[in-house]
Amino acid sequence: MKIKRKSIMMVFVVLFAIAPFTLNPSNASIFMAASPSNPYGGAAIDPLPASATIFSVTNGKKTVNYSKNSLLAIKSTIITIQEPFVKKKQSFTVIPLDYFLARSAITSSMTIDTIALNDYIYTNKAGNFSQAKAYLAFKRFGKDIPYNEGGPIRIVFDTSSSWFKYLDAWNWSLRTIKVKKTA
Numbered sequence: 001m002k003i004k005r006k007s008i009m010m011v012f013v014v015l016f017a018i019a020p021f022t023l024n025p026s027n028a029s030i031f032m033a034a035s036p037s038n039p040y041g042g043a044a045i046d047p048l049p050a051s052a053t054i055f056s057v058t059n060g061k062k063t064v065n066y067s068k069n070s071l072l073a074i075k076s077t078i079i080t081i082q083e084p085f086v087k088k089k090q091s092f093t094v095i096p097l098d099y100f101l102a103r104s105a106i107t108s109s110m111t112i113d114t115i116a117l118n119d120y121i122y123t124n125k126a127g128n129f130s131q132a133k134a135y136l137a138f139k140r141f142g143k144d145i146p147y148n149e150g151g152p153i154r155i156v157f158d159t160s161s162s163w164f165k166y167l168d169a170w171n172w173s174l175r176t177i178k179v180k181k182t183a
Contacts, residue, residue, distance in 0.1 A: 048152075055136075055153045057104040058178035064104050068152070071138045074099065079135065081159050084167060085150070092156055093139035100136060100177065101126050111180040114155060117147070117173040123180055124169065129155075132163035136174070147173060 048054055053065040076095050083090040106112060108127025115121050137154045138145065145151025150172030157164045 055174060056176045057100050057106070058176060059104045059106050059110075060179065062104060064100075066100075068138070068144070071095070076138075079156070079158050081156065081164075083156075084165070084170070085172075091141055092135070092137035092154075093142065094135035094137045094156065097134035097136050097155065098130050101130070104177075106177075106179060112177055113180050114169075114171040114174060115176045115178070116171050117175045120171060122169055122171050129169070132166075132169070133158055133161045134163070134169070 048068075050068040053067055055066045055071075057064045057066075074095050076093050078091050078093055080089060080091040082088070101112075106126050108125065108130055110126050111123060112126050112129070113121050113123050135156050135158070137156045138152060140149075140151075145154060153174040154172040155170060155174055157166075157170065163169050
């Protein structure tokens with residue numbers, strides 16, 4: 001089921017969304033509605049420790065968890081784009097999404113759900129993400145991306161991508177990617 005991004009931007013509940021990652025509830029706050037200055041909505045919250053799981057990829061019974069530390073150990077690159085939500089030029093440290101799909105044996109014919117902390121879900125074939133040159137971004141301007149600004153993990157697309165203007169696929173505050181079960 002595809003949920004429209006506009007409706008998701010209005011309500012973004014962090015306490016509920018981050019509970020699976022064992023965030024101390026005393027550090028969490030409830031995200032507020034988006035505003036012109038911050039299209040992601042929300043109040044600032046403390047990031048998780050560098051060794052804590054911030055993102056996972058699941059294919060059947062196999063789940064691969066990633067922490068900030070494990071992402072830093074993977075070869076990355078920097079892309080600079082006109083970010084479509086804030087409408088500003090921004091530089092992101094990225095890893096091709098294909099890296100994570102391959103590591104979890106996700107083939108191009110498999111349908112995947114990309115699921116955000118606020119339970120926004122975007123569903124499509126893994127091969128379509130590959131053709132669109134999707135990236136997983138974990139830093140902006142060399143710094144961690146705050147939760148209330150679409151972090152700590154985001155799916156982004158380079159300006160040359162066929163999905164650069166297809167905003168449904170730009171899943172921010174990404175929690176997990178998993179192979180969609182078929183009935």
